[in-house]
């Protein structure tokens with residue numbers, strides 16, 4: 001029951017993903033329960049949004065992976081009760097096992113609030 005994407009997880013983000021060319025995209029609106037500072041989304045949950053969106057770029061291509069490293073650059077506070085667009089893409093594949101991914105959160109109006117890069121390692125699907 002994935003915290004990011006399962007429709008059955010009562011406290012999950014219930015994200016749904018679509019590929020658009022080589023971009024994986026989802027939308028999310030944070031509520032009061034997702035706050036850190038008043039009015040703004042919690043940074044750890046922002047990282048979860050990006051982790052999940054980068055992971056789904058790979059899942060949608062039937063690649064079983066786990067996150068092994070992630071870096072997040074928070075440039076603008078992410079307001080709650082605001083429609084966010086989250087995008088991910090693949091930048092490089094090393095030795096057919098390590099996927100260097102990137103993602104961003106876009107605010108209404110088009111500004112990028114948060115950027116992330118991460119490494120995902122291909123695993124045996126039987127491991128998960």
Ligand SMILES: CCCCCCCCCCCC(=O)SCCNC(=O)CCNC(=O)[C@H](O)C(C)(C)COP(=O)(O)OP(=O)(O)OC[C@H]1O[C@@H](n2cnc3c(N)ncnc32)[C@H](O)[C@@H]1OP(=O)(O)O
Pocket residue numbers: 002004005051052055056059065066067068069098119121123
């Ligand atoms: C229905 C749909 C649901 C869909 C549901 C979608 C859910 C998505 C969830 C989001 C994704 C997550 O958050 S996943 C959860 C968070 N992540 C984790 O818990 C991962 C924990 N880590 C692990 O379990 C392990 O590290 C593995 C299995 C990933 C890899 O272990 P391993 O197979 O033993 O690999 P290991 O020997 O360590 O490393 C292999 C090679 O990669 C190199 N390597 C290792 N780490 C790195 C690194 N960060 N950067 C560079 N290189 C690295 C090593 O040096 C080594 O090089 P060489 O010696 O070969 O030269």
